[in-house]
Amino acid sequence: MTHASASPGLPTSPPQNGPPIVSIRDLQKVFPVPGGQTVALQDANLSIQRGEFISLIGPSGCGKTTLLRLMADLEQPTAGELLIAGRTADQARRERQYGYVFQAPALMEWRTVLKNVLLPLDVMNVPGDRLGRAREMLKLVGLEKFERNYPWQLSGGMQQRVSIARALAFDPPLLFMDEPFGALDEITREHLNLELLRLWRETGKTVIFVTHSIPEAVFLSTRVVVMTARPGRIEGIVEIDLPHPRSDDTREDPRFFTHATEIRELLKKGHA
Amino acid sequence: MLEPGPAVTATRPPWLAWLAGLGPMLIVALIAAALYWSLMLAANLGPAARTLASGAELDCRTALACASQLRNPVVPAPAQLAQGFARLSTPVTSPLALPYNVGVTAGETVLGLVLATVTGLGLALLLVASRSFERATLPWLVASQTVPVVAIAPMLAVLLGQYGVQGFLPKAIIAAYIAFFPIAIGMSRGLRSADPLHLDLMRTYHASGAQTFGLLRFPVSLPYLFTALKVSVTAALVGSIVAEISTISFSGLGKMLAENSRASDTVALWVIMGYGALLGVTLVALVNALERWVTPWSRR
């Protein structure tokens, strides 16, 4: 399937019905530390439908990155159940169900931009025209003119866009993003937020997005999962009923502020 | 996309900047030449006076004039160096002339370096693969870095000769023996220095161990390899020359050094030093060129 075919019919991209693509029950993660243990995540329950855009928000130490890494099978849970598309996280990883975008672009400095996007296709031995596919992805993030450049020749925002193209290259149904725009300036960040929403609408992926910015979470998401620290847990889930497609005007919508306040109250509640 | 790319500012063409950079080097070279000239006169003045006093036939009258014409000067005069250079460099293909011998030593060194790289790589793989092996041997490898390994060369030369290893090979083996430590240490560090994020990324791709090695660990370690090679190439050169001195050699820079050292031919020694320096600089430059070719992504 080509990613572009999913776009025209879904102008507002409502969550689809059917079995959840991510289902989490009583999930727990405990790290051993010298002289004891840290509860990074406790009693997490969450169900995510196909096509949703979910943000995980909270202060540092709330376990949002841990939760994402558990879903990606980069960490093993100590208790609870976690199913990705009906399979265990390990199976889902083996079947390449998701693409992962890190906080840093994590591009390989010895590969050109194009070869970086090509990397997952080569590793997975994807059949067909890999080069064409990689070029298509670069075009999607607007960097087709830079395919021969090395990563260091690009700005931070451009590098992060390459990293997104790389995550989308093998067309996984899920996209995990761990504070991908955290290190960027506000202007670039808002610009990339719009780009990301466009990609989400066009490709119909399910996105799970870690952030610590309230406006970013409200602007992007269909639902925001608010987490609090010590121990890391889910404090509440906020439905965002802002219309799609969203634009800069969305930030002026009164509901935008209502939702932001709602999230802030939840975060404060966990802090007390 | 509105985001601007990195700014590209117009600069002077590289060759012009390069040429402009030569100015100070030229001036320093002139100062060095002047210093050399006075040093040469000062060093040779005493022997020149003695030679004059002994009544030897010379076509110069004062000690100062003779200082630049001694047969065996303490420090040779530029004209003597030029003569010596001409005498020792021609005919170019003669086994008695320097260019041929430089070629022999260069060949030994390069072969030694190849051997050293292969050995060093194998050792690095072992070090990375097994923690027991690392703990058992790494302290010895590190200690051996501080040991003057050349001290072993003469003995190794005799030993290899006893077991019938002759000609080109023993010198290359000794060069390799001296050069492989930095490569083993550098590569074992390099193979471990993959970014944890990249390792996570390969895990999300469900990449095999071989893929993670070939696509991630190996390319990451290449800059470390070249840093080590730059140290190793000079070490290998020293090793092959020392090996030539210590064995019965019929060609090579070391053989010429030993011969002329015994004969106290100072001018020849200076010329050989010049060739040795040229060879050293060339080999390092070759490694640099190879590095730029193999790792084009480096900024410098």
Place this chain on the structure above:
Amino acid sequence: MEQTVTPSRTVAARPGAALPTAAALLVGVGGLLLVCLILPVPGEGAAPEARAWLAGILALLAVGALGVRGAAQGMSRAAQVAPALLTGLLAVLTAEGLLRAYAVPAGLIPTPTRVLAALWNARTVLLQDTYTTFVLEALLGFLAGTVLGLALALLVVRFRFLERGLLPYAALFSSIPIVALAPVIVKAIGLDWPSKTVVVAVTVLFPVMVGAVRGLQSASPLHLDLMHTYAAAPTRTFLDVRVPTALPFVFGALKVASSLALISAIVAEFFGTNGHGLGFRIQIEVGRFGLDVVWAAIVLASMAGIAFFSLVSAAETRLLPRR
């Protein structure tokens, strides 16, 4: 906390594994020791059946290696130090056993015990050689080269002209093989030890200079700006910002230079001495097939090298508060 906490592979110390490890080590080391005691010294007694002994020695070595592997498990201090020591012991014993089994003549490869004996018998001469090579040539030359290198580095940093005019030559000089340089200097200065000291100083000079320049130039622009806002005097800025950032680079170069110094001293001695020095001793004894003395000299040179390196490292830990 939550960012990239990868669970460290916790290696549980299995108490059951201690016994086989100890047994393997005992069998390996003890067995090899026994082999060395049973076999005659090369050249004395009947030549032993080499093949059978080889098999036995290799088997004992394998058992010992298994023991080393067992001892290397876990994160304890002993598990990090013991394997290297045991490996050294096993290597020496294996060499001794093999040399005895094959009755290798001492003129070819002397047994470790013979080397020890030579070390003791020739101790006066060898210690004097070590003094000449290590103290008079390597250490003095190292000090002179370091002082000169640092002085040149200061000049280069102070005068931009010198940076462009002198620094390229320093890099060039670093790639000249010492062996080619040594005969020229020895011929010019004479056979006594000062000529070797000069060779050492010249080889140490350039790496130290390049390292110091790189260090002095790597001061953080932010720190320099900070000092500027304090209207600090140039000397204060130099002492408080440039020198502290340069020190790690300088010590990195000094560590490299310390092993270079000893190598240069030994190589320079190959081109003429007045009869003293480890390099001279090695060359003369190789010619006479007195390889036990050669090995004894190599052992002393290695110890000098390690002592030299430790000296520089100790100075580094004293002068650098961090790490």
